[in-house]
Amino acid sequence: xxxxxxxxxxxxKLTKPEPNPVPLEGRAKQNEAPEVLExxxxxxxxxxxxxxxxxxxxFAVGFPFxxxxxxxxxxxxxxQGGQTSLRSALTLVGASxxxxxxxxxxxxxxxxxxxxxxxxxxxxxxxxxxxQGMWIAMVPSGLLDHRWNVAKALLTDYTVEQGGxxxxxxxxxxKLGMAVGLSMVAGPMLGTLVFNTHQQALALSMAFTVGSGLxxxxxxxxxxxxxxxxxxxxxxxxxxxxxxxxxRGAQLLMGVRFLMALAFHMFAPVWQVSVKSRFDFGPRDHAxxxxxxxxxxxxxxxxxxxxxxxxxxxxxxxxxxxxxxxLGGFRPFALWTTSVAVVYLLYVPMVIALGVxxxxxxxxxxxxxxxDQLGGFFGVMESVESVAGLVGPTIGGLAAVYHTDLPLAAVxxxxxxxxxxVLLFFGEHVVQSTADVPTSSKKDQ
Numbered sequence: 001x002x003x004x005x006x007x008x009x010x011x012x013k014l015t016k017p018e019p020n021p022v023p024l025e026g027r028a029k030q031n032e033a034p035e036v037l038e039x040x041x042x043x044x045x046x047x048x049x050x051x052x053x054x055x056x057x058x059f060a061v062g063f064p065f066x067x068x069x070x071x072x073x074x075x076x077x078x079x080q081g082g083q084t085s086l087r088s089a090l091t092l093v094g095a096s097x098x099x100x101x102x103x104x105x106x107x108x109x110x111x112x113x114x115x116x117x118x119x120x121x122x123x124x125x126x127x128x129x130x131x132q133g134m135w136i137a138m139v140p141s142g143l144l145d146h147r148w149n150v151a152k153a154l155l156t157d158y159t160v161e162q163g164g165x166x167x168x169x170x171x172x173x174x175k176l177g178m179a180v181g182l183s184m185v186a187g188p189m190l191g192t193l194v195f196n197t198h199q200q201a202l203a204l205s206m207a208f209t210v211g212s213g214l215x216x217x218x219x220x221x222x223x224x225x226x227x228x229x230x231x232x233x234x235x236x237x238x239x240x241x242x243x244x245x246x247x248r249g250a251q252l253l254m255g256v257r258f259l260m261a262l263a264f265h266m267f268a269p270v271w272q273v274s275v276k277s278r279f280d281f282g283p284r285d286h287a288x289x290x291x292x293x294x295x296x297x298x299x300x301x302x303x304x305x306x307x308x309x310x311x312x313x314x315x316x317x318x319x320x321x322x323x324x325x326x327l328g329g330f331r332p333f334a335l336w337t338t339s340v341a342v343v344y345l346l347y348v349p350m351v352i353a354l355g356v357x358x359x360x361x362x363x364x365x366x367x368x369x370x371x372d373q374l375g376g377f378f379g380v381m382e383s384v385e386s387v388a389g390l391v392g393p394t395i396g397g398l399a400a401v402y403h404t405d406l407p408l409a410a411v412x413x414x415x416x417x418x419x420x421x422v423l424l425f426f427g428e429h430v431v432q433s434t435a436d437v438p439t440s441s442k443k444d445q
Contacts, residue, residue, distance in 0.1 A: 060187020099379020265392025300355025
């Protein structure tokens with residue numbers, strides 16, 4: 001617990017009002033406080049990004065061996081579909097629970113919980129090299145490891161404390177996304193170049209996970225979290241209730257997130273079959289393609305998102321609409337082309353658009369929800385994606401049975417509905433509400 005509380009006294013000195021009259025020495029400290037907060041925010045964003053890079057790399061190291069392990073253990077298409085559904089169901093419950101717990105008990109304890117559950121997953125996988133072990137290993141991490149959402153809320157806390165605007169929030173979350181994108185490139189490369197077996201890769205994954213704990217230990221606790229933990233709680237209802245979810249803006253963002261995730265999950269089964277039939281994609285081809293996706297996503301998060309959001313200002317409507325157009329408009333051409341080069345050329349802007357849109361949605365969420373609801377709101381957004389993950393592959397598969405082009409039509413329709421919703425309601429219920437309503441009154445909306 002000492003690690004969880006080590007920043008308390010420092011931030012309390014920064015935020016506690018000075019008694020009157022204020023001594024000259026106290027006034028000097030007050031003048032330095034904004035600079036100290038800015039330095040602390042930059043330090044926290046850097047450490048949080050490094051933690052996410054190491055922890056995601058730990059999972060990505062084993063990606064190249066995953067399919068061969070499934071084949072060796074006899075996990076067929078039905079088994080893989082069941083595992084996807086199980087993970088979505090676990091995430092549906094766990095993301096909201098852990099996100100809300102981070103609001104009530106602190107971001108750092110939930111990061112430690114995620115690390116412990118990740119180690120449990122790797123340990124079960126290492127010791128139980130069976131099909132049953134694959135199923136059991138999914139439970140700890142799927143239910144309790146949601147460090148990505150907690151880290152987004154934590155970095156947003158840092159940025160808000162230093163008085164940063166939308167572009168600064170986007171920049172902080174962008175650095176986090178860039179770290180994850182780069183880990184998706186580094187992890188598989190490391191796994192295939194250095195190791196020959198899945199067991200060896202697992203050993204490195206566990207070592208990386210333990211190493212990520214060093215960065216968690218160095219993370220400063222946000223002052224807002226310290227203050228919130230001293231407030232009296234009204235029990236279970238205080239934990240469950242999130243007034244932000246009753247706002248039209250939050251409901252709109254959840255609807256758009258669901259439709260976007262549904263489009264992805266309906267498209268994924270068709271896409272896998274398509275690249276196999278058109279280009280005879282093998283493991284090396286998939287690794288190269290995922291490397292391109294990871295690098296493009298990192299580029300979108302670390303280089304593209306913040307300048308575009310700064311350029312858009314407080315109204316992100318046009319930027320989000322442009323991203324939806326690229327995502328929905330390029331997919332048919334990527335599915336129909338007979339050139340691998342064209343596929344890569346199309347997917348680069350698509351992945352960049354996805355990264356920019358994700359950052360814009362995260363920024364909008366942080367404007368709607370204050371600090372004691374933000375983690376829970378991020379968790380609910382991930383749970384919404386999990387619902388799409390449960391039903392999307394089934395819808396896409398059933399649609400393909402009736403007609404080969406029907407899944408693509410359903411995907412484009414989801415993007416079209418998202419476009420219309422953002423065009424008609426984003427400005428009124430997200431932009432206008434965050435501009436007109438003071439932060440202190442968000443709970444009453």
